Amino acid sequence: MSEIEEFEAKAKRYFGKEVTDRDRAIFEGAITLGAVYHQFVGTPISKDAKVVSTLEKAIEKTMSLQPYIEKIEVKIDFNKIREASHPYDYSEVGGRNLSIRLVSKYGKSRVHMEMSYIQELDYPLMFIEKIEEED
Amino acid sequence: MSEIEEFEAKAKRYFGKEVTDRDRAIFEGAITLGAVYHQFVGTPISKDAKVVSTLEKAIEKTMSLQPYIEKIEVKIDFNKIREASHPYDYSEVGGRNLSIRLVSKYGKSRVHMEMSYIQELDYPLMFIEKIEEED
Amino acid sequence: MSEIEEFEAKAKRYFGKEVTDRDRAIFEGAITLGAVYHQFVGTPISKDAKVVSTLEKAIEKTMSLQPYIEKIEVKIDFNKIREASHPYDYSEVGGRNLSIRLVSKYGKSRVHMEMSYIQELDYPLMFIEKIEEED
């Protein structure tokens, strides 16, 4: 058994026996979804494309370190960065400009989830787009 | 249909059709688990019981506002607050002293989950303790 | 020399010799002003007075642990909590609803500073209200 498998075997004992691969993949992905928002909300941003893309990449690279995250894409929407009416000319990461798509995978289950600001709800909704299960 | 039901009906259309109540309860609870850690890590704390309990209550009251969170209990472990070797005499919230237990409920599913620092893993593990489904 | 004085004596050696008590009092207070905002921005809040006052107290008690903070008052403005148009019915701490007043003291200097959302600037301004120096 590799060191990873050993650690996971120990960790697994803390989970209820009824917890399936599907449950676990959802669990791990959703933790990261909540984590991204609450870690980075409030970070200063500007309309400078370089600033925005550097931050997007940093969020992707750091948050994909979390367990069982297969892929993560972060977009900060230029057009939703509040046009600064003042000349300090910066805004901040928040629910209206941040969107996240991630894929978590545990065992045979792969879950696609997302956070996006939804106009009709006026709310940054987190939702599960798709659950895939291998046979 | 109440205003809440209407909002939820709209929100639900963004979720894949295969997403069950159980999936959703896990999803909502895990978001909050990740959110608590990344929102409050770094908050200054001391061994003063009053400071600690005020912060515990604030985390509980604010984070239980998140959707579908039925209950949340937060403990910051006095004994794991690093004994300050310096006289500024404070420490900060982190994975070693923070533990969270929460219950999320969606439809007929109720999920108990937890974050605790696990000695044998030397890691603040987040795990699903129990999943309950009403008939 | 007390343990605190010893620590401070050591810490002081890292500061430039030109740094006065006044400089230091401003420095310590401003660190905490920046810290409060970036620590708590994004925390869920509702219009429930109990939730709001519990969070205000927790911010005050934890952030006043920072070095040389004599006093800190935090207000989260009910009226500026965005009226939730959705029934998840909560909002979050941000620059428009959070205000902070603090007093830092180092040696003979005491500095009063504040963060408030200023209507005419459409900006949560941090500013020094008053600097007092004992003879």
Added chain:
Amino acid sequence: MSEIEEFEAKAKRYFGKEVTDRDRAIFEGAITLGAVYHQFVGTPISKDAKVVSTLEKAIEKTMSLQPYIEKIEVKIDFNKIREASHPYDYSEVGGRNLSIRLVSKYGKSRVHMEMSYIQELDYPLMFIEKIEEED
């Protein structure tokens, strides 16, 4: 008067009349020092040089948007990233591995400040290295 000058002229009226350029430069720099720590503490990191340098750059680029910050350098120390004893193999940004050097400038005053983990103090000290004033 440019738009920036106009905004600053208005903002300045909130500051006490006794506040000098030197006071203001210290104030603005220290806000950002406190902000960086409390914004990014808890962000997952690994020993992968690419992850670390991407995050360093993102912190530099975003936090230098804050008012009157002339320059900011962020280092996350590889050697102080806790060797993961577990195979999830990541750690997080904290006071022991993060160091920040910044220069703030207001009017004729330029202030160099720093946050570094200081071994002999066992503490991530924030300090003013140097204050420069033009004639």
